Amino acid sequence: MQEPQMQEMNLTEHLTELRKRIIITLGTFLAALCGAFVYVEQIYLWLTRDLDGKLQVLGPTDVLWVYFMIAGVFAIAVTIPVAGFQVWRFVAPGLRPIERTTALGYIPALAVLFVVGLAFGYFVIYPMVLTFLNSLSGNFVTAYTAEKYFRFMINMTVPFGVLFEMPVIVMFLTSLGLLNPKRLAKVRKVAYLLLTIVAVTITPPDLVSDILVIIPLFLLYEISIGLSRVVYRKRIEKLEAVGE
Template identity: 80%
Template sequence: MIDQEQHLTEHLAELRKRILVILGTFLVALCGALVYVESMYDLLTRGVPGKLQVLGPTDVIWVYLMIAGVFAIAVTIPVAGYQLWRFVVPGLSQIERRASLAYIPALAVLFLIGLAFGYFIIYPMVLSFLDSLSDNFVTAYTAEKYFRFMIHMTVPFGILFEMPVVIMFLTSLGILNPHRLSKMRKVAYLLLTIVAVSITPPDIVSDILVVVPLLLLYEISVGLSRIVYRKRAIRLETAVE
């Protein structure tokens, strides 16, 4: 009993250390981004006619923190993936360690691809649709609402685009397998469709433009899971022999 408590205490201490490293990375990246946040702001608002409004002196701070925060998240994701890998690595075989470590760089790449998909495709499409509804109104964007809207249209896609790496990682650990993912296909399709419809304008074209890439992403994830599953099975058979 005492040994189990000591083992649990060691695991909690290790987890605490990993979390502190992740938080420290995020704070350092946030501070670094704040140094260049005005340039980022100018880049992200270059298509906006005139200047965005603020309704209070603290709005500027919140806007800059939101912009810098997204940058900090992008920097922190691969570090968080590595820290998670370091936490679970004692329970992995040598082959599983090397295989799972290879997924970490892909976390940052897919997050950036998801952000680009949201920023260059979804965000302008939704913004254009909403602008078309405001012909009878005087439109005046505040900086806080403008960037909050932009983040809501981009960051979720950065997270959703991590799906293939997460599924491959869990498959390499034996937690998921392609057979289970195939059985979950209907539920996954339903959930992804709900997500797509909830963040796009209420028209069929916008829904299709978002739903189709997400469903393709799931199918790609299932296909990659099959490859990882077969390789894992071969490794296990070789190890037994």
């Protein structure tokens, strides 16, 4: 396949190209949303398989809203690699051939890591937090509404899908020369502080839950630094090989 050629584009052409990429991304999301909506009832039954009874709804639109939330998460997972490819197509004319090839290889990892993050949130963090909160409700009659139950579930899973994108985003930016491992190591303390704030915000107020979330986030950052070193070294070697 022939490499895309460098092109000089004026502001109007840039905006036209950007609009095209946004339309394709939104179209993919809507198509994936419709596709997920076909099976959303089966997905709902699977997600509520461990509940003793049925969830309550307080209004006729609650069911539709819950189904849209569920379908929306699956649509986002499908759209992420398409959105990544559209971003690549938009910035590709301004990249070196080596950078274009390298950046393209990271796109499949975006979808994989998002799903891995969702799985981590759903199978590890979500049941841990739910169990803790249920332990506090011994003196109360608990009756979950479908809307609040799934809003809570999404809040416990989707952020991890986003956070698990960190390694591939760092690799992508390193391949473009926008990041390097020395810079990432230099801001490690600030990054740890921000990740700690995120962990404390999304977990119950107990030390064990905080630690169980903080440790994976710190490991993700250290993995990101390690991968950045590998990408940075390979980038330098390739640039030297072509004399740039």
